[in-house]
Amino acid sequence: MEEDLGESFFADDLGIVTTESSAEDAFFDSVIGHIEDILMEEGFQDLQKSFMEKYWHEFDDDDENKLCYMDIFNEYINIIERHIETHLTNKIPNFSMAKFIEHLQMRRNELDGEVFEMLFTFSDFIAFKEMFLDYRAVKTGTIQDLSVGICVTSGTIAGTSQEFS
Known part of the structure; x- marks a missing residue:
């Protein structure tokens, strides 16, 4: 007996099976899209960089954590999460960051990429x-800052009006 998982499966012309995601998946993907936009904004970049500039010298690569780490972690959550949550509640009615983080944790093993790494910094001290x-x-020169010289811009695909970034 097959269980209804709330998804419809489709095979395209190449035989690749895809799924029609549930409303919950679509909502999650929509939130991630908005978060990607927020993370690319100069205001967010400046906010995060100024926070890290303020505290980077406190952190050492020791197994033992300093007492101040938890205070810095809580301040980070308050500042950065509030910034993202404010933007998301303006774009998505009835948005709940707590509920979103819950969904994020449930999907943790499925998620990969810079956006998710950044989001996990809200709930994962490590x-x-x-x-x-x-x-x-990067600040001490132990590793090279690979973001120097990278410029992300939006454009259009030739022959279409579709924009990408």
């Missing part, structure tokens, strides 16, 4: 600490 250790390594 991810947060690693973010600071990476930033410290």
Whole structure:
């Protein structure tokens, strides 16, 4: 007996099976799209960079955590999460960051990419600490900052009016 998983399966001309996602999946994907937009905004970049500039020198690559790490972590959550949540509630009626983070944690093993790494810094102290250790390594010259010289712009696909970034 087959169980109805709330998805419809389709085979395209190449024989690739795809699914029609549930409303919950569509909502999750929509939120992620909005978050990607927020993360690309200069205001967010400036906010996160100024926060990291303020505290990067506090972090060491030791197994033992300093007492101040938890205070910095909580401040980060308050500032960065509030910034993202404010933007999302303006775009998505009745948005709940707490509920979204819950969904994010449930899907943790399925998710990959920079957006998700950044989002996990809200709920995962280890991810947060690693973010600071990476930033410290760039600041001290231990590793090269690969973001220097990268410029992301939007454009259109030739022959269409479809925009991409």
